[in-house]
Amino acid sequence: MSPDSILEDDRTSDRTASDFDDDFEPFDIEGAPELPAERYLDRELSWLAFNQRVLELAEDETVPVLERANFLAIFASNLDEFFMVRVAGLKRRIVTGLAVPTNIGRAPADVLSDISKKAHELQERHAAAYQTLVKPALAEAGIRIATWAELGDDERSHLHDVFSKQIFPVLMPLAVDPAHPFPYISGLSLNLSVRVRNSRTGRQEFARVKVPQMLPRFVRVDPGESIESARYLTLEELIANHLGDLFPGMEIVEHHVFRVTRNEDVEIEEDETENLIKALEKELLRRRFGPPIRLEVTDDMDEVTLGLLVRELDVTDQEVYRLPAPLDLGGLFDLSRLDRPELHYPTHVPTTAVQLQPTESNLRADVFKAVSRQDVLLHHPYESFATSVQAFLEQAAADPDVLAIKQTLYRTSGDSPIVEALIDAAESGKQVLALVEIKARFDEQANITWARKLEKAGVHVVYGLVGLKTHCKLALVIRQEKGVLRHYSHIGTGNYNPKTSRIYEDLGLLTADDQVGKDLTRLFNELSGYAIEKKFKRLLVAPLHLRKGLLKLIATEIRNAEEGRPSGIRIKVNSMVDEAIIDALYRASNAGVPVEVWVRGICSLRPGLPGLSENIRVRSILGRYLEHSRLFCFENDGDPQIFIGSADMMHRNLDRRVEALVRLTDPQHLAEVQGLFDQAMDESTSSWHLDGEGVWTRHSTDGSGQPLPDLQNRLMAEVARRTRSAVRPRSGQRR
Incomplete structure (x- = not known):
């Protein structure tokens, strides 16, 4: 591991994410080359270009x-x-x-x-x-x-x-x-x-x-x-x-x-x-x-x-x-x-994540037991929200050993089983905290209704911090096991909404890692009380230090490239607008760092321009599912640092919202995320390519006119195949 890594590897370092707050300005250094004035694409026209890509799907025979x-x-x-x-x-x-x-x-x-x-x-x-x-x-x-x-x-x-x-x-x-x-x-x-x-x-x-x-x-x-x-x-x-x-x-x-x-x-x-x-x-x-x-x-x-x-x-x-x-x-x-x-598109039934499969066909899986064995990285809608996140919270509500549940709610469905689980938990005597973001645009009235229903059931309802929207997707369960309190956490890229989970592509981490649990405990205390806590070990949290943390991670990649070490940056977001992040990526490109940006909607970054961004590629994928996950990958001299979370690269997300990214540590999860990027950025995958003038060009057929593989179709097949392989009966077992 590079000694300049921001977040510690739990096995080798005790550095924390609070190191991001040491007034670090990675690019305000003497001698740094001046970037051209016209280096951003207009965000509004970029959004219209996104909607044009939606229209192109309607035009596709x-x-x-x-x-x-x-x-x-x-x-x-x-x-x-x-x-x-x-x-x-x-x-x-x-x-x-x-x-x-x-x-x-x-x-x-x-x-x-x-x-x-x-x-x-x-x-x-x-x-x-x-x-x-x-x-x-x-x-x-x-x-x-x-x-x-x-x-x-x-x-x-x-x-x-x-x-x-x-x-x-x-x-x-x-x-x-x-x-x-x-x-x-x-x-x-x-x-x-x-x-x-x-x-x-x-x-x-x-x-x-x-x-x-x-x-x-x-x-x-x-x-x-x-x-x-x-x-x-x-x-x-x-x-x-x-x-x-x-x-x-x-x-x-x-x-x-x-x-x-x-x-x-x-x-x-x-x-x-x-x-x-x-x-x-x-x-x-x-x-x-x-x-x-x-x-x-x-x-x-x-x-x-x-x-x-x-x-x-x-x-x-x-x-x-x-x-x-x-x-x-x-x-x-x-x-x-x-x-x-x-x-219509052929019917797709989400599978249950391999780690959450019941041990016997007629029994429901014990989510706590499964998560205590190993972290579970969920990929919706390919893997079921109902048998993972929803089951996690429903089991927590019914489990007599669970003492407390803490949850953020940004958007949820009208008949939400998540909200019902919180109500059941409170009515059974558990401590329940729900942070309801009543300022979620166009869902304000629905969230006010939910907040009042939760309060009537005895749930402690709070509305976050003044001046900030709480956009992070967090759930924390405190469970007593053999006289010891254990933390079970979920951190996701999408809302706790069972309906949209069937059409939004999102990632989520279920973990019993004690450090993640302590980080979430401190963060919930900050959101519900007056604590000012910066020391998170596995999280990057906005607005205090998320931007600084990402800038420092980018600076590390620049330094590695300049010193001839392995470097690379991969970012998947809904929108890429923030000037500080874009400028850092331009400087990374000029230093020789390969940069790949996978964006669904707005992108103000201009890729492929000589002397500015020739090492940056930008792709967009639209299809039957709405690409919604946010991923941040840094090569880090061969010791990858990968985060998932709720934040887009926009001023509002980095400055005016509470956002949270969690660092993945399981090598299998790191490989899975890198594999997603490999497929998305592959020239043989159907996608839209952005050029330096802001024009998106669809690449959906090969040189002979044959359709290129669709990433979402491929992932549906891969996840289904992986699940079938995992649950195949062993020799001698009854079918």
């Missing part, structure tokens, strides 16, 4: 057609959130005169202009992908999106009956005239603008009809049709063809569909409030009435109606998006869930 519809819906949902948060935040800062964070040295208004140009281009491409690619492919598979004009009399009669009984009663047409001001248009709602003429006076009036969000977006034309050959009509078209029922005696002159996106970013000055929950609930109410930042209209909308909407909603021409119907392709989530297995 080799992807099952209902999955393509799902990717169209994901693209739409992603873009909605981008406008509600990122674009809204930029616009608010411009309006209020606040400085706009940007790492490319351009005026904020120019940034917004570039975003608008790219967003218009992508939304038009998105609409075209639906109209010319996915909709025809759905029709070939027997799923036809019909228009009213294509329907016969019997079908129209049936749909009229559906409208009268199931839709008409919940509609609320709102007139606009001197006695009725322009109505409030809720964010992301689909609306019909209607111009009517009074047949007696000849006067034209405007009205708005909101498309009910609680009703299915696609209505079956004929329930008697088989699911293999079924037609659907959009809800807004069904309503549009019954406007006469809503405005009897009036002539329908024009009707069009429109949709508004509002600023839904929440900001709370925590140091100025005594009750965080009440302040947050007040802010959530304000969110509903945020200013409009995007107006989507169908491309057939007349200028009179558009002018009225633009004026009343106070949006600019740049914020208007003219698109072919239907708007809001997020509604395709409904169709993508149709029970047509042959049109």
Whole structure:
């Protein structure tokens, strides 16, 4: 082991992670070469490039057609959130005169202009992908999106009956005239603008009809049709063809569909409030009435109606998006869930991790016994969350030898067995601490509800530190064994959410290592009390020393490269934005350190540029699962240092959140993580490659046009094969 290693090997050193806090500035040294000014890619445009990669999956004819519809819906949902948060935040800062964070040295208004140009281009491409690619492919598979004009009399009669009984009663047409001001248009709602003429006076009036969000977006034309050959009509078209029922005696002159996106970013000055929950609930109410930042209209909308909407909603021409119907392709989530297995990805059932397999087929595994034997590195969704993390916490809740459970909750599902396990534990007399992050964006109200339910059950609920979001994924169980207290810990890269665990790729470590347990005990004490504790031996924790720790690990790789020793850096994150980390990687590249970055979303780093980053490669992998794990690997002169955890390389994660990385020590786990990188960065693996100008190019076929192997498919097969091999009956055992 290198003497300059930051974290000790438990066998040879007593150095701790607190060494990161010795005011270490690894690159502020005399003689260090100046880095070029234009060395970062714009983070907002990089995010749009990520969503373009999602769109490319929808355009891919080799992807099952209902999955393509799902990717169209994901693209739409992603873009909605981008406008509600990122674009809204930029616009608010411009309006209020606040400085706009940007790492490319351009005026904020120019940034917004570039975003608008790219967003218009992508939304038009998105609409075209639906109209010319996915909709025809759905029709070939027997799923036809019909228009009213294509329907016969019997079908129209049936749909009229559906409208009268199931839709008409919940509609609320709102007139606009001197006695009725322009109505409030809720964010992301689909609306019909209607111009009517009074047949007696000849006067034209405007009205708005909101498309009910609680009703299915696609209505079956004929329930008697088989699911293999079924037609659907959009809800807004069904309503549009019954406007006469809503405005009897009036002539329908024009009707069009429109949709508004509002600023839904929440900001709370925590140091100025005594009750965080009440302040947050007040802010959530304000969110509903945020200013409009995007107006989507169908491309057939007349200028009179558009002018009225633009004026009343106070949006600019740049914020208007003219698109072919239907708007809001997020509604395709409904169709993508149709029970047509042959049109989906093949079913994948997660396996139980080898170490957690029950010893007999009819018995449940003892998680504590298994983890006490050796650390378990879990890889979801290839390995089951239910039979590992969920089972760990459920067994802890039911085990009379367990004295205490401590848990962080950032996002969880509506019927969470994790929360129920904490409630069961508290009701059985155990000490239970739940750190609930009620500021998790768009999950605020759900988390407030969970927090109150936990409190009623006797769980000690805390909300973390003022000014910081608690984003780390931690669980700690204290168990009494033969008169001694033992720590059982879980540290993960993903949320304690059983639903998303089936579609998010994440890693987690289950360990009975006493040092990890002590580290977590100190960290939970800091989060729930007033302790200021920096001395962690197996953890790197933000915001105190995570960035410094990573910078020092990078500096070690630079020194090793300069001295001719083995060096290398591999990082997998959702986003790579932080300038200090990026600059350190540039300097590592200039020193000859091979750097590999595997990123799902935003990447402000510019790879492959001579004199700056020629030793850096950046790859992105998207597929049926959302790549979500964060990994940090350092060659360290042949003694690899590898961490997993919750932190992305963004300012918010490193400066304004409590994040935690844990160092892996089991040689088998180190090899497994390195093997993941080997496959992801292999030129023969299907992926997107980033160049120095910010362009992502998909590499999905080889030179002969044959598809390249998909990493996620390969991992599914590898994990299943490994599990079958491990549980194969020994000679003489009964099958």
